Amino acid sequence: MSFEIAKQAIDNILNNENEFKEDSVVWDFIGGEPFLEIDLIDRICDYLKIEMFRRDHHWFNSYRFSFSTNGLNYHTEKIQKFIEKNKEHLSIGITIDGTRQKHDLNRIYKHDGGEERGSYNDVVRNIPLWLSQFPHAGTKVTISSEDIPYIKESVLHLFSLGIHEVNINCVFENVWKDGDDKLFEKQLLELADAIIDEGWYNNNACSFFSEIIGKPLDIEKDNQNWCGAGMMLAVDAAGNFYPCIRFAGYSLRSKMPIIIGNVKRGIDKNLLRPFLTLDRKTQSPQKCLECEVASGCAWCQGENYDAAKTNTIYQRSTAICLMHKARVRANNYYWNKLYRKLELEGMREEFEKNKKDVKSVMC
Numbered sequence: 001m002s003f004e005i006a007k008q009a010i011d012n013i014l015n016n017e018n019e020f021k022e023d024s025v026v027w028d029f030i031g032g033e034p035f036l037e038i039d040l041i042d043r044i045c046d047y048l049k050i051e052m053f054r055r056d057h058h059w060f061n062s063y064r065f066s067f068s069t070n071g072l073n074y075h076t077e078k079i080q081k082f083i084e085k086n087k088e089h090l091s092i093g094i095t096i097d098g099t100r101q102k103h104d105l106n107r108i109y110k111h112d113g114g115e116e117r118g119s120y121n122d123v124v125r126n127i128p129l130w131l132s133q134f135p136h137a138g139t140k141v142t143i144s145s146e147d148i149p150y151i152k153e154s155v156l157h158l159f160s161l162g163i164h165e166v167n168i169n170c171v172f173e174n175v176w177k178d179g180d181d182k183l184f185e186k187q188l189l190e191l192a193d194a195i196i197d198e199g200w201y202n203n204n205a206c207s208f209f210s211e212i213i214g215k216p217l218d219i220e221k222d223n224q225n226w227c228g229a230g231m232m233l234a235v236d237a238a239g240n241f242y243p244c245i246r247f248a249g250y251s252l253r254s255k256m257p258i259i260i261g262n263v264k265r266g267i268d269k270n271l272l273r274p275f276l277t278l279d280r281k282t283q284s285p286q287k288c289l290e291c292e293v294a295s296g297c298a299w300c301q302g303e304n305y306d307a308a309k310t311n312t313i314y315q316r317s318t319a320i321c322l323m324h325k326a327r328v329r330a331n332n333y334y335w336n337k338l339y340r341k342l343e344l345e346g347m348r349e350e351f352e353k354n355k356k357d358v359k360s361v362m363c
C-alpha cells in the first residue's frame with residue numbers, strides 16, 4: 001500500500017464521522033508481515049494521530065494500533081523505536097504456534113534450493129522482550145488436521161514460555177479427515193489433565209476450555225452473527241474496501257472478491273446492506289439451530305462464502321461440526337474435573353473470584 005492510498009482511506013473515514021460513530025477505533029495493520037513496512041506504517045500512524053488531533057475527532061486518545069506479527073524482526077531498532085513511540089496505544093501479538101515441531105510445520109523460510117528451515121528459533125528469542133513490554137499479551141494458534149498430535153505439548157510449551165493466554169481454534173476450512181475429531185478429543189483430554197494436575201489453571205488460560213460453550217441457544221434471543229463482517233472495514237493496497245479482509249481476492253480460493261467501495265467513493269451502502277442482515281438464523285441449517293451444544297460453535301463469514309456452491313453469503317459452512325462437538329465433550333470433562341478438585345481443596349470460591357477465562361475466538 002502506498003502512503004497516498006493510506007492517506008485517502010484515512011481521510012475518507014475521518015470525513016464521514018456520521019458513518020463511524022463508535023466511541024473508539026482499532027487501526028489494524030495486517031499482512032503478510034506488517035513489520036516489513038515499518039517506515040510506511042510509522043508515517044501512516046503519524047498522519048492518523050495528527051489528523052485525529054487536528055479535527056478534534058472523538059477517536060483522538062481513544063484509539064489503538066494493532067499488529068499481528070511473526071516476530072522475526074521484533075527486536076530490531078526500527079521496530080523498537082516504533083513501540084516506544086506508540087506504546088500507550090499499541091497492541092502486538094506474536095504468532096508462535098507451540099513447540100518447535102508444531103511451529104515449523106508451517107512457518108518456514110522460503111525454500112532456496114537448500115534444506116527447508118523453520119522459523120521457531122528466530123521467533124522464540126524475541127518472546128522475552130515482547131512479554132516484558134506487553135506482559136498480558138496472548139498468542140494465536142490455529143489447528144488443522146496435521147497439527148492435532150501436537151496440541152497438548154504446544155499449549156503447555158507456550159505457558160512455559162510465559163504466555164498466559166493461548167487463543168487457539170480449528171481452521172474453518174474442510175480439511176478434516178475421518179477420525180480427526182476422536183484424535184482431537186484425546187489431545188484435549190490429555191491437555192485438560194495436565195493443566196489441572198500441574199496447576200497451570202491458576203495463572204493461565206486456553207480458549208479451548210470455556211464455561212460458555214456447549215449449550216443450546218435460544219433461536220430468538222441468541223441470533224447475532226458470529227463475526228464482525230460488515231461491521232468493520234478492510235482496505236487493500238489498491239484502496240478497495242471490503243466488509244472483511246477475508247473477502248479480498250488473495251484471501252479466497254475460487255470466488256470473486258466482494259468489494260463494497262473504495263478510498264475515492266467511500267462505502268456503497270447497497271453493497272454493504274446484505275452483510276448487515278446476517279445473523280444466525282439467516283445462514284444456519286436447521287440442525288445448527290436445534291443443536292444441543294450450539295454455543296461457542298463459530299463460523300467465518302468469508303469461509304461461508306468461499307465454501308458455498310453459489311455466490312451467497314447466507315450459507316453456513318459446517319466443516320467443523322464434529323470438531324466442535326469433540327471440543328465440547330473435552331470441555332465438560334475439564335470443568336467437571338477442575339471444580340471437583342477445587343471443592344476438595346476448598347478453593348472454588350477463590351478461583352471463581354480470580355479465574356482467567358478466554359473467550360471463544362474466531363480466525
